[in-house]
Amino acid sequence: MSTRTGRRVGVDPRGVIRDSPLRPDGVPKLRGEFAYAQDLSADGMLWAATVRSPHARARIVSIDLAPALAMGGVHACLTADDVPGRAMFGLEHPDQPVLAGDEVKFWGEPVAVVAAEDDDTARRAAAAIEVRYEELDALTDPEEADDRDEVFRRLSIRRGDQGSRGSVVVEGEYEVGMQDQAPLGTEAGLAIPDGEGGVDLYATSQYVHVDHEQVVASLGLRPDQVRAHPTGIGGAFGAREDVNLHIHLCMLALHTGRPVKMVYHRSESFTGHVHRHPAWLRYRHESDQDGRLVRVEARVLIDGGAYASTTSAVLANACYFAVGPYRSDSVSVDGVGARTNNPPCGAMRGFGAVQVCFAYEAQMDRLAAALGMDPLDLRELNALGTGDPMSTTGQVIETPLPTIDVIRSLRAMPLPEPAASDHHSYLPGGSGLTTEPHHVRRGVGYALGLKNLGFSEGSDDYAQARVRLTTYGAVVETAAIEVGQGLVTVLAQIARTALGISNVEVTHVDTSKIDSAGSTSASRQTQLSGGATLEAATQLREKVLAHHDGDQLDDDGVWKGDELRVTWSGLGEEGWDETVTFRHPPTTGPDENGQGVIHADFAVAGHRAVVDVDTELGLVKVVRVDTAQDVGLALNPQSVRGQIEGGILQGVGLAVMEELVMKDGVILNATFTDYLLPTILDAPDVEALLIEREGSWGPFGAKGVGEPPTISSTAAVAAAIRAASGKELNRVPIRPQDIALE
Amino acid sequence: MIVELTVNGEQVAARVTNPGNLLDLLRDQLGLPGSKSACEQGECGSCSVILDGELVCSCLVMAADAAHSSVTTVEGVSPDDGLHPVQEAMHRAGAVQCGFCTPGIVVAAVDLFARNAQPSTNEIKEALAGNICRCTGYGAIIRALEELGTGVDR
Numbered sequence: 001m002s003t004r005t006g007r008r009v010g011v012d013p014r015g016v017i018r019d020s021p022l023r024p025d026g027v028p029k030l031r032g033e034f035a036y037a038q039d040l041s042a043d044g045m046l047w048a049a050t051v052r053s054p055h056a057r058a059r060i061v062s063i064d065l066a067p068a069l070a071m072g073g074v075h076a077c078l079t080a081d082d083v084p085g086r087a088m089f090g091l092e093h094p095d096q097p098v099l100a101g102d103e104v105k106f107w108g109e110p111v112a113v114v115a116a117e118d119d120d121t122a123r124r125a126a127a128a129i130e131v132r133y134e135e136l137d138a139l140t141d142p143e144e145a146d147d148r149d150e151v152f153r154r155l156s157i158r159r160g161d162q163g164s165r166g167s168v169v170v171e172g173e174y175e176v177g178m179q180d181q182a183p184l185g186t187e188a189g190l191a192i193p194d195g196e197g198g199v200d201l202y203a204t205s206q207y208v209h210v211d212h213e214q215v216v217a218s219l220g221l222r223p224d225q226v227r228a229h230p231t232g233i234g235g236a237f238g239a240r241e242d243v244n245l246h247i248h249l250c251m252l253a254l255h256t257g258r259p260v261k262m263v264y265h266r267s268e269s270f271t272g273h274v275h276r277h278p279a280w281l282r283y284r285h286e287s288d289q290d291g292r293l294v295r296v297e298a299r300v301l302i303d304g305g306a307y308a309s310t311t312s313a314v315l316a317n318a319c320y321f322a323v324g325p326y327r328s329d330s331v332s333v334d335g336v337g338a339r340t341n342n343p344p345c346g347a348m349r350g351f352g353a354v355q356v357c358f359a360y361e362a363q364m365d366r367l368a369a370a371l372g373m374d375p376l377d378l379r380e381l382n383a384l385g386t387g388d389p390m391s392t393t394g395q396v397i398e399t400p401l402p403t404i405d406v407i408r409s410l411r412a413m414p415l416p417e418p419a420a421s422d423h424h425s426y427l428p429g430g431s432g433l434t435t436e437p438h439h440v441r442r443g444v445g446y447a448l449g450l451k452n453l454g455f456s457e458g459s460d461d462y463a464q465a466r467v468r469l470t471t472y473g474a475v476v477e478t479a480a481i482e483v484g485q486g487l488v489t490v491l492a493q494i495a496r497t498a499l500g501i502s503n504v505e506v507t508h509v510d511t512s513k514i515d516s517a518g519s520t521s522a523s524r525q526t527q528l529s530g531g532a533t534l535e536a537a538t539q540l541r542e543k544v545l546a547h548h549d550g551d552q553l554d555d556d557g558v559w560k561g562d563e564l565r566v567t568w569s570g571l572g573e574e575g576w577d578e579t580v581t582f583r584h585p586p587t588t589g590p591d592e593n594g595q596g597v598i599h600a601d602f603a604v605a606g607h608r609a610v611v612d613v614d615t616e617l618g619l620v621k622v623v624r625v626d627t628a629q630d631v632g633l634a635l636n637p638q639s640v641r642g643q644i645e646g647g648i649l650q651g652v653g654l655a656v657m658e659e660l661v662m663k664d665g666v667i668l669n670a671t672f673t674d675y676l677l678p679t680i681l682d683a684p685d686v687e688a689l690l691i692e693r694e695g696s697w698g699p700f701g702a703k704g705v706g707e708p709p710t711i712s713s714t715a716a717v718a719a720a721i722r723a724a725s726g727k728e729l730n731r732v733p734i735r736p737q738d739i740a741l742e
Numbered sequence: 743m744i745v746e747l748t749v750n751g752e753q754v755a756a757r758v759t760n761p762g763n764l765l766d767l768l769r770d771q772l773g774l775p776g777s778k779s780a781c782e783q784g785e786c787g788s789c790s791v792i793l794d795g796e797l798v799c800s801c802l803v804m805a806a807d808a809a810h811s812s813v814t815t816v817e818g819v820s821p822d823d824g825l826h827p828v829q830e831a832m833h834r835a836g837a838v839q840c841g842f843c844t845p846g847i848v849v850a851a852v853d854l855f856a857r858n859a860q861p862s863t864n865e866i867k868e869a870l871a872g873n874i875c876r877c878t879g880y881g882a883i884i885r886a887l888e889e890l891g892t893g894v895d896r
Binding site for chain 1: 785832848870871877
């Protein structure tokens with residue numbers, strides 16, 4: 001028996017919630033030792049490549065595999081005829097062929113896959129396959145698709161007296177270009193046959209259980225024959241929710257009996273994953289003379305491209321958040337998710353809320369101008385808060401929603417000084433030395449955004465986590481994907497806090513060993529997987545204490561008063577574990593007017609952008625983007641700041657440079673040379689104020705923080721450029737010619 | 743052809759068959775996967791290495807052209823145990839998220855500090871202008887390197 005005097009001292013106090021401990025994957029990532037899907041290999045491994053459609057729409061007349069099969073080192077060429085199970089896949093609706101059979105419906109659609117001895121041979125073999133096409137008329141105009149009723153979903157929202165009219169009216173039409181997630185790691189994976197008809201898949205993913213489900217269906221296997229393993233990935237941002245190379249790899253592995261690896265090149269990545277939906281938005285805001293919103297009307301059109309992906313859910317989000325964090329008792333929203341022959345669009349950070357925010361915030365500024373009001377005063381007057389019904393769905397907001405605090409915080413943040421000098425580093429033209437200082441105008445713009453947290457519309461949204469005691473501490477087991485946001489850090493912090501111990505690791509386990517954690521999306525994992533971890537750790541602690549008649553658990557073991565009842569070696573041998581499936585409060589689908597308890601939780605954020613615009617050349621330097629964000633409780637302030645700064649820069653990218661440029665269904669800029677991404681020289685300074693009002697069901701009151709930074713930062717930058725240039729600028733990204741030539 | 747070169751201080755030789763690049767040589771033949779391939783065009787800096795004292799994108803260097811040269815990769819920057827001061831500063835500042843750009847940024851920053859022990863913020867930005875990070879918004883990277891340059895320990 002030992003006493004408290006024998007207790008270990010000097011344990012690193014960091015690592016519970018509200019600390020920012022060093023992330024456990026930091027050292028291997030910094031040393032170049034972290035294993036990404038791109039880095040995996042296996043003995044006897046083959047390499048795969050994909051044959052893709054060069055047309056936006058065409059009938060497949062014939063596919064001649066012979067030239068490829070005749071090449072040395074080629075082991076398999078598979079087409080639609082070789083898909084052993086369900087021919088189609090899809091995140092929400094299985095409508096997309098694993099490999100196109102009779103018809104290709106978008107540029108870049110997979111038609112055949114090849115496995116060969118090495119990457120180079122595989123790619124040459126793919127190029128050697130002769131596919132004959134008969135080109136068909138491609139439908140690439142989403143308005144025309146709407147007219148022809150080629151739609152994935154229509155959603156109409158009617159709330160309140162549809163005859164309400166205000167005395168001040170502003171109308172506008174807005175457009176948002178197609179943004180790409182452009183995660184640094186392209187799609188990659190390795191499938192290893194198990195020798196008994198099954199397969200292990202290690203591939204880039206945000207959601208291994210849904211990959212598993214789709215691989216099982218399309219390979220016609222039993223669920224226990226496929227194991228999808230969480231694997232190191234270079235970012236995600238929505239691009240990895242859908243299956244792309246997963247089924248192909250497993251087919252090839254089972255067909256050849258060899259491990260098969262595939263890594264997309266960047267240009268393939270641009271066609272191999274879904275994009276942010278381009279959107280066309282028509283708005284009418286009506287207020288009384290004091291600025292109170294009386295009625296908001298919106299028409300929301302998004303282009304879903306050729307296959308469904310998550311278009312239904314993105315459209316719904318766009319419609320439900322079409323008014324933003326504002327009150328209006330009379331609302332009408334009509335949404336259309338068009339089906340075209342453009343590349344499929346789906347999830348990207350912000351998920352429909354980004355596109356409408358750009359429009360409704362431009363409208364709010366116009367309304368303020370029409371009223372002669374300060375734009376923040378107008379927003380404060382109409383701010384949606386706790387206890388208010390959502391203007392669109394009527395759902396009463398039960399979570400703390402500090403919209404007013406966000407607005408007042410933004411108002412109180414000091415504005416930056418004018419540029420320190422005429423040095424090129426402070427000028428929009430940068431080191432190109434193109435900007436004449438006297439053409440530079442400064443502008444300031446504000447925007448607020450509202451976003452749901454977790455899955456909506458009645459989906460059974462849950463996450464499972466397991467906490468297991470070992471001889472040295474605890475292990476959290478999960479299939480929730482770490483995309484870089486710091487999930488492995490925060491789950492360990494939650495478990496440490498709940499258990500009262502220091503040694504906690506987070507381990508990823510495959511789909512056969514644990515139930516789903518759901519997708520790493522919708523800003524949901526800290527709340528969902530964090531919630532499961534908290535419950536599991538709390539229950540485990542209580543059980544262990546009860547079993548050993550103890551009153552405290554710490555790094556020594558279980559204590560009762562001064563008596564150490566059992567040490568960790570004892571606890572580890574006893575084999576304790578607890579598995580919890582955590583669900584958020586239930587939601588419902590919409591009724592015929594789009595009304596219902598649609599969402600599980602909400603977060604609000606606001607941004608103030610300061611820009612310097614070269615009005616002669618149309619160049620923009622985003623000087624600062626400051627923000628106040630509703631975070632519930634910041635479990636890891638450093639990670640929260642990382643999400644905020646990274647999310648803001650993606651919003652800045654959409655505002656001034658990022659767009660996949662389309663022509664007749666073909667992406668014209670599918671490279672990093674041509675698709676512009678913000679560099680460190682484009683990154684604004686950021687001051688982030690975290691508004692902490694504990695949320696209603698996340699662990700310790702935490703709310704998801706990943707998406708709000710991306711919702712209104714685009715709109716704030718656009719507003720600032722409008723203020724500097726005096727132009728209407730109804731489309732993002734805002735290009736130099738939009739400022740200088742329009 | 744056989745290409746002989748020095749990588750991270752060690753003499754190595756590798757057979758180069760196709761018009762392959764230095765990045766593939768490092769990753770596929772020399773077992774050094776730290777340098778990452780993300781754009782294949784020298785736009786993102788994920789594959790940055792130091793070649794005979796010059797910071798380069800290894801995806802833009804023909805493997806054959808690297809013959810008889812000296813190459814330092816992220817593996818060569820990292821001490822056997824622990825972290826280089828640049829890595830240490832980035833770790834503490836939260837400058838790593840997904841980590842795919844990180845090896846390239848580490849190499850570019852090590853190259854900067856080898857030339858300039860106290861870079862200004864603008865010099866840090868200019869030095870890293872060839873490295874794309876999609877996760878962090880660069881703020882934590884800048885803070886890490888500013889602190890390292892001023893010797894301020896947070």
